[in-house]
Amino acid sequence: MRSAIVARTIDTCSLLxxxxxxxxxxxxxFVGTVRDLNDGSAVSGIDYSAYATMAERELAEIVRxxxxxxxxxxxxxxxxxxxxxxxxASVVIAVAHPHRxxxxxxxxxxxxxxxKRLPIWKREHYLDGRSxxxxxxxxxxxxxxxxxxxxx
Amino acid sequence: xxxxxxxxxxxxxxxxxxELALEVPSGARVRDVLERVKGLAVGxxxxxxxxxxxxxxxxxxxxxxxxxxEVAIIPPVAGG
Numbered sequence: 001m002r003s004a005i006v007a008r009t010i011d012t013c014s015l016l017x018x019x020x021x022x023x024x025x026x027x028x029x030f031v032g033t034v035r036d037l038n039d040g041s042a043v044s045g046i047d048y049s050a051y052a053t054m055a056e057r058e059l060a061e062i063v064r065x066x067x068x069x070x071x072x073x074x075x076x077x078x079x080x081x082x083x084x085x086x087x088x089a090s091v092v093i094a095v096a097h098p099h100r101x102x103x104x105x106x107x108x109x110x111x112x113x114x115x116k117r118l119p120i121w122k123r124e125h126y127l128d129g130r131s132x133x134x135x136x137x138x139x140x141x142x143x144x145x146x147x148x149x150x151x152x
Numbered sequence: 153x154x155x156x157x158x159x160x161x162x163x164x165x166x167x168x169x170x171e172l173a174l175e176v177p178s179g180a181r182v183r184d185v186l187e188r189v190k191g192l193a194v195g196x197x198x199x200x201x202x203x204x205x206x207x208x209x210x211x212x213x214x215x216x217x218x219x220x221x222e223v224a225i226i227p228p229v230a231g232g
Contacts, residue, residue, distance in 0.1 A: 032232050048231075049160065049161060050231075051158065051160055051205070051208075051224055051226070053208050054205055054208035054209075054224065055231075057208050057209075058208075079231060079232075090232065091231070091232055111232060114231055114232060115229070115231055115232040116229070117210075117229065118229055118231035118232075119160070119205070119224070119226050119229055119231075120229060120230065120231030120232075121160060121161035121162070121227060121229065121230050121231075122230045122231075123161070133161055133162040133165075133227070133230075134230045135227075135228040135230060
């Protein structure tokens with residue numbers, strides 16, 4: 001198990017190598033990349049910023065949860081921050097397991113949880129020169145969301 | 153006591169600072185710290201009940217804070 005917030009290019013293949021092994025019959029690699037179009041606006045790049053100490057802690061916890069729920073220690077996740085261009089990888093999740101069903105499920109869990117819980121923000125820059133903070137639909141208005149997030 | 157409050161992303165832009173030092177009574181809870189932030193001239197730009205973390209963990213608004221705590225107001229997250 002390993003997770004990190006990094007400020008450099010993510011070496012996708014090395015993450016896959018890190019989790020592969022003869023005991024595992026399935027390796028799942030998820031690569032999240034910067035899209036060229038969001039809500040109808042042509043995107044030129046994204047600045048990712050983080051509350052780094054908390055993001056590292058929260059990401060490690062998500063990986064531990066997936067590891068114990070699906071029974072594999074072979075999970076490696078890196079999330080990149082800083083300035084990314086279109087098609088750059090922002091997050092890479094590598095999961096390996098003796099069986100594919102568990103590998104897929106664990107990978108899906110990690111991406112969905114990190115989207116809800118990691119204190120990371122992105123400012124999108126558009127080809128027309130505008131830029132905006134992106135809200136991903138996380139709950140912000142009700143105090144109930146605190147319990148929901150903290151209780152996981 | 154003085155509590156350190158961290159701001160990020162859109163909230164840091166809105167308040168024009170990435171960190172505040174706020175005076176609150178001892179025994180204050182997360183919601184009292186938020187009240188102090190909302191009381192600032194620029195504090196209106198923070199929503200009524202934002203997500204808050206205390207010492208890098210998501211916290212409820214009734215959690216008691218101490219002077220040594222690191223309180224952070226967390227804008228809607230957008231990782232991935």
